[in-house]
Amino acid sequence: MGNFTLKSVFGNNETIPKKYTCDGDDLSPPLSWEGRPEGTVSYVLIVDDPDAPAGTFTHWVLYNIPGDLNSLPEGVPQGKEVxxxxxxxxxxxxYGYGGPCPPRGKPHRYFFKLYALDTKLDLPPGAKRVDVERAMKGHVIGEAQLIGLYGRG
Structure with a gap:
C-alpha cells in the first residue's frame, strides 16, 4: 500500500485562501488524493475545527464518495445528495460545506480528514456526523489528513 495523501491549493499547515471561507465565496476547496488503499469501496470526508470556542465544530461531512474517485472539484454544491x-x-x-469563519483572534486549524472504507455506508443522505462515524467503525482501511489554517485579525 502506497502513501495515502490528501492535497489542495494550500499546503499542510498553510493558510486557507479567503475564497474558501465565510469572508470570501465560501466555496469548498478542490481536493485530490493519491495512494488509494487496496480494497477501497468508498471514502468519507470530514472537515472540522477543533479550536472552536464551544468545542469541535463540523464544517463538512461527505460520505459514500465513490472509491474510484481521486479528487473533488472546487465548489461542491450544497444539498443532501450530490x-x-x-x-x-x-x-x-x-448540508454540505461551510467554510472557516472563526471569531477574531488566533488562527484556527481546519482538519480535512479523508477515510478510505472497505464498504459503502448504509445511511440515507443527510446523516449526522455521529451516525457516519458509528457506521465507519471497523471499515476504515486508510486515512489521509490535511490541515489548513485561517484567522481573522
Whole structure:
C-alpha cells in the first residue's frame, strides 16, 4: 500500500485562501488524493475545527464518495445528495460545506480528514456526523489528513 495523501491549493499547515471561507465565496476547496488503499469501496470526508470556542465544530461531512474517485472539484454544491456522494449536516445547520469563519483572534486549524472504507455506508443522505462515524467503525482501511489554517485579525 502506497502513501495515502490528501492535497489542495494550500499546503499542510498553510493558510486557507479567503475564497474558501465565510469572508470570501465560501466555496469548498478542490481536493485530490493519491495512494488509494487496496480494497477501497468508498471514502468519507470530514472537515472540522477543533479550536472552536464551544468545542469541535463540523464544517463538512461527505460520505459514500465513490472509491474510484481521486479528487473533488472546487465548489461542491450544497444539498443532501450530490454527484460525489451524500452530505451530512454541518454545524452551521446546512448540508454540505461551510467554510472557516472563526471569531477574531488566533488562527484556527481546519482538519480535512479523508477515510478510505472497505464498504459503502448504509445511511440515507443527510446523516449526522455521529451516525457516519458509528457506521465507519471497523471499515476504515486508510486515512489521509490535511490541515489548513485561517484567522481573522
Amino acid at each position: 454527484k460525489y456522494g451524500y452530505q451530512g449536516r454541518n454545524d452551521f445547520g446546512a
